[in-house]
Amino acid sequence: MSRLLYFFLGAAGGNLRSLPAPSIPEQKAPLNGSEPQVNYQAHYNRDWEQERARVRQFSRSAEDTVAELSEATLNTILQATEALKAKMAEHRALREEERRMEEERRRNIPRLV
Numbered sequence: 001m002s003r004l005l006y007f008f009l010g011a012a013g014g015n016l017r018s019l020p021a022p023s024i025p026e027q028k029a030p031l032n033g034s035e036p037q038v039n040y041q042a043h044y045n046r047d048w049e050q051e052r053a054r055v056r057q058f059s060r061s062a063e064d065t066v067a068e069l070s071e072a073t074l075n076t077i078l079q080a081t082e083a084l085k086a087k088m089a090e091h092r093a094l095r096e097e098e099r100r101m102e103e104e105r106r107r108n109i110p111r112l113v
Contacts, residue, residue: 004066004069007065007069008062011058011061011062011065
């Protein structure tokens with residue numbers, strides 16, 4: 001569980017480092033020579049949509065990664081279970097063979113006389 005947490009923390013940290021520098025809002029030339037007009041709403045909306053798209057892409061990427069990790073983990077567990085099952089069957093066969101040999105030895109006790 002802690003590996004998964006560290007994975008997400010690393011992904012988030014790497015993603016934060018790749019953020020673009022904040023841009024300056026668009027400025028329109030003043031009509032009467034006063035202060036320039038800044039279109040903050042358009043700039044805000046554009047940034048908001050870019051951020052939403054980035055979050056969606058990151059979410060999809062995280063979902064795919066978690067699905068792949070889950071699938072790999074389940075495959076590993078299945079393989080380990082199959083290996084243990086085969087090993088138990090092998091040990092069971094060896095025990096049965098040893099029991100048969102012990103019974104055979106008891107039946108045919110060598111007579112020294």
